Amino acid sequence: MGDCDSTISEVEGEENLIAAARHIVKALGSNKKLTFSARKTLAELGSQLSTMAALNETKGVGVSEIEDRLYAVEEKILSWEEDQSMIWDSGPEEASEYLNAADEARKLTERLESLCLNKDDDEYKLLHRAHNVLQKAMERLEEEFSHMLVENRQPFEPEHVSFRSSEEDVLDEGSIISFGDESIEDSLQRDSLSRASEEYILDLVHPDVIPELRCIANLMFNSNYDQECYQAYSSARKDALDECLFILEMEKLSIEDVLKMEWVSLNSKIKRWVRTMKIFVRVYLASEKCLSHQIFGELGAVCVDSFVEASKASMLQLLNFGEAMSIGPHQPEKLSRILDMYEVLSDLLPDIDALYSDEVGSPVRIECHEVLSRLGDSVRATFLEFKNAIASNVSTNPFAGGGIHHLTRYVMNYVKILTDYCEILNFLLKDHDEDDPSSLSPDMSPTKEEENKSSISPMARHLRSIASILESNLDGKSKLYKDASLQHFFLMNNIYYMAQKVKGSELRHIFGDEWIRKCNWKFQQHAMNYERASWSSILSLLKDEGIQNPGSNSISKTLLKERIRSFYIAFEETYKTQTSWLIPDHQLREDLRISTSLKVIQAYRTFVGRHGSLLSDKHIKYTADDLESFLLDLFEGSPKSLQNSHRR
Incomplete structure (x- = not known):
């Protein structure tokens, strides 16, 4: 007992030192830059200082007094052992009393532990009893702690x-x-x-x-x-x-x-x-x-x-x-x-x-960082797969009516949505061109205008690449049509749609005006080629070549009648075919009708006006106004026929 008494006496003069040390520990413990192990050590040191403080509080207490105090604490703790209700539901006063009793059990246990007891001592049995009381108190507090956390949980809305x-x-x-x-x-x-x-x-x-x-x-x-x-x-x-x-x-x-x-x-x-x-x-x-x-x-x-x-x-x-x-x-x-x-x-x-x-x-x-990295890799891989899917999309039959193919609609609406992710895609695709050499096509090389400005963004390069792959695929699909005029008609429709999607959205800032000008030129070329393929042979029937009498410059009435009849047959067949063709865009449809009408009606008026005196009314099946009205039926996607019609 002599050594233990000596230890206690040394502690008696250290209240101020303990208080100061605990203040330092608390300050250091709040430092977030400390490592986990350092903070754990400080926490343990703080606990030891608390124990030393508790020893000071009970340093003058004798064993008999400890036993009396333990008995009172034990009575309080055990009084709740058989009670199924919750202590903290009984009111603040009862909760405070129980908490004080549990804290007293802690102090008494620490005091008895400090006495360096032997197993044969009565005080050792008292220590064992104190441990049991403290354990029961802690078990009850754990239960109360869990109950309060659960029962007082706020609803999440x-x-x-x-x-x-x-x-x-x-x-x-x-x-x-x-x-x-x-x-x-x-x-x-x-x-x-x-x-x-x-x-x-x-x-x-x-x-x-x-x-x-x-x-x-x-x-x-x-x-x-x-x-x-x-x-x-x-x-x-x-x-x-x-x-x-x-x-x-x-x-x-x-x-x-x-x-x-x-x-x-x-x-x-x-x-x-x-x-x-x-x-x-x-x-x-x-x-x-x-x-x-x-x-x-x-x-x-x-x-x-x-x-x-x-x-x-x-x-x-x-x-x-x-x-x-x-x-x-x-x-x-x-x-x-x-x-x-x-x-x-x-x-x-x-x-x-x-x-x-x-x-x-x-x-x-x-x-979190690893998942973000993997999602970035997935974006790049999916972007490449998107290109591959466009390139490998194969059709076995021509697209009915020569309208806008589902592939064109999907791809252009798809890339339009991607404009919301410009910053992310520019970041993720920044170093992707080297990994995917096929991502850039010859059409995608920067223009002089772009070279004079800053280089185009990674996203712009890849979206242009997608448009180029789509155009190449559409070119292959156009070959499924046997009619050359329908090939150009199909490409005109789809390239026009691509240009309009870019021009009317945020894509314009990504693709640039130069790309739009090239696209406009392409669909106009296809529109012109359509007119040539569809109407050149028909309009050639309204020329004077081949209807003169042999050995004379005079017009043969028989050949003239045959020529005008051939024109009507060709016109009616084209009408029947091309009313089933579709131009979804209203403006493009009107523009192509007007362009076609100007060429056909002017040629017809000239031909009939020049040779009308040689033809009777029964040979003039349609007036120029009739033909002009018929041409307004084209490109609606609903096949019609004029073969059994009469003059309007």
Whole structure:
């Protein structure tokens, strides 16, 4: 006993030293730059200082007095053993008394431990008894702690802080495989995510119980029941975080589940994931870390550890979905959705790095960076696959009516949507040209105008490349038509559509006016070639060559009648054929009708006017006005016939 008494006497004169040391430990413990191990050591030192302070408080207490005090504490603690109700539900006075009794049990246990007892001493039995009382008190406090966390959980109402899209989960089925969705522009519309209320701290637990939770946590940690408190907190908050994800409709899916999912369902889940990430990280996790600080803020590193332990599983669940998307098939219809995922994760990266800045949070932080990198790789691979899909899209039959092919509509609406991701795509495609030499075609070389300015962006190069691949594919599809005029008609329609899509959208700034001028020139050339192929042979029937009498310059009435009859037959056949052809664009349709009408009507008026005296009314089947009216029926996509018609 002599050594123990000596130790106690040395402690008696150290109150000021202990207080100063505890102040230093607390200050150092709040330093976020310290390593996890250093902060843990400081926490342990703080606990030892608390023990020394407790020894000072009880240094003058005798064993008999300790036994009396222990008896009183024991009576209080055991009085709640059989009671099924919760102490903190009985009112603040009862809760305070129980907390004081538990703290007294801690002090008495520490005092008895300091006496260096032998197993044969009566005091040792007293120590064993004190341990039992303290254990029962800590077990009850753990139960009360968990109960308060669960029962005082605040309801999570995401509609108050959500980042809504302009349309709620519209399911789309647009697919590069079929290119048959006429509503592809609508189906590929990007979510418009509001950035309102992004910095929003919620009270996840009712504020009134925070001081009580903090008192219980401090006492349990001071009593060396830190693991029990830590685990109780983590378990309760894990459940709360799981409930949050459930409310946000983010179900737990394995990578295998995601890879097996149909695109319609997967597309909806990606949209939900994008919105959930913003709410979960910027609102819920920020609030979760705040709650952890409110309860464990006085205990140093425990504050960070408890937050990470509680939130890690939920965060990794969300990142697991991102990883599944990055390793799945690189189907082109997924590109805009993967870009949405990349964008939101990239945007949230500083928030996640800040939330998990300590060493204990590094697994989440590292996983987040890795998933972002994999999503970037997936974007590049999907972009390349999109090009391959366009190039390899094969048709076995000509496109009916020579209108705008589904492939053209899909691709141009697709690249139009990609303008929303200029910054991301320029970043991700910056060094991709070297990896994919086929990405640039000869048509894509910079113009002098561009060389005089800054070099074109990576995204511009790749979108021009896509347009070039599409044009090459359309050229191959045009060869399926046996009629040369319909080949040019088809290319005119599709190239005009491409030009209009670029000219009337943000694509204009990416493709540039020079590209639009080239495109306009191309479709005008095809329009001119169509007219030549369709009408040159018909208009040649309205020329005088071949209708003169042999050996004379006079016109043969017989040959003239035969010539005008041949013209009507050719015109009627062209009318019947080309009323079934389609020009969807109203302006282009009108322009081509006017151009064709000017040539045909002028030639017809001239021919009939010159030779009308040699022809009777029965030979003049149609007037010029009739023909002009007939030409207005062309390119509507509805076949008509004039073979049995009479003069209008």
